[in-house]
Amino acid sequence: MSALHLIRHGTIAELRLDNPSKLNAFTTEMLRSLETHCAELDRDDTVSAVVITAEESRAFCAGADIKAWAELEPWEFARYWVREGHRVFDRLARLSKPTIAALNGHAFGGGLEFAATADIRTMAPEATLALPEAGVGIVPGWSGTQRLVRLLGEPLVKEMALLGRRINAERAYAAGFVAEISDDPRTAALAIAEGLSDKSKRSIEAAKYMIHAAVGEDRDATIETLAAGMVAPTTDRDEGVSAFREKRKPNFPGR
Structure with a gap:
């Protein structure tokens, strides 16, 4: 069973990461489920907004599960893991419905790239953002150097990708990446989604x-x-x- 669920609350859909033992890190099965859910949501005209959440843990999403890609051959890593993950994240970013991500904890690597696909983000005050790929000998692969640069700007992304610095909620808010800092980012995200329900x-x-x-x-x-x-x-x-x-x-x- 995949650790990414689609839950419905009336006209609001919730995409929930549920892999807390691995800090909600993405597995191959989770990527496949995400693609399936995106196809379903795009065709469901009853849905007014999609909220992206994660089960309680120290992280919203720690990125990609290293065990899912560490043993892959180089060509498999590039063509399947990176390219397919990029395609699935693009699918979510281009969803016809508005999306709101609730960052209840740290968003690192692929987890930050996942959050970047959303239209709007809320964030817990203690959460941080990071691109730690250089520390394990790889590079951001799911649009961390592309979509994220458009959202956060080149200097801030270079701080994370080259220097390994974490960006706190205040800096993320000041940069416009986060719409709201909240002690309960999920509730804040659901409130934003509710506010969209009476719009065209x-x-x-x-x-x-x-x-x-x-x-x-x-x-x-x-x-x-x-x-x-x-x-x-x-x-x-x-x-x-x-x-x-x-x-x-x-x-x-x-x-």
Whole structure:
């Protein structure tokens, strides 16, 4: 059984890490479950927001389980572990629903990259952020040097990735990475999610796509998705489909 669960609270969905004995570190099974849950959530129009949480431990997520990748051949590590994990995290970042991550503890390595996929973050005052990969002879592999740089900025990410420094909640808040510091980040995240429940789902989805396009997140798909949304309700589209089915030349009305 995977240690990543999808739990529903009415219109709010919760993605919960549940691997506390390993500080909620990611395993292969957890990555597969995350991909499955993302596909399900994208197609569920009853969901207004997704809250990302973790079972109580000293860490929100300590990153990737070293046992899951340490014995892999170099080509397997690069092609499967890094590339597939990157793809799954991209899937979560580009979810059509707004996402709020509740950092109840430390977020290191892949755990920080996981938190970076969310649209909004809350954080416990004692939690810290770190990219410790250089200490075990690897580099960030799930967008720690890409998406995280866009969110935190080059200097701060270099402090973590090159110098091994931890960033506390106050600095994360000052950098805009965290929306709220709370003694109960999960409750704070759920409150944010509740505040989204009476907003237009389509407006929020379109706004998320446009903002992502502005920073280069899935820009190509965003442009084509929004353009498709413009032409889908037109009479021209209806005429084109009818003409195709009736095997005749279309007569587009231009509206």
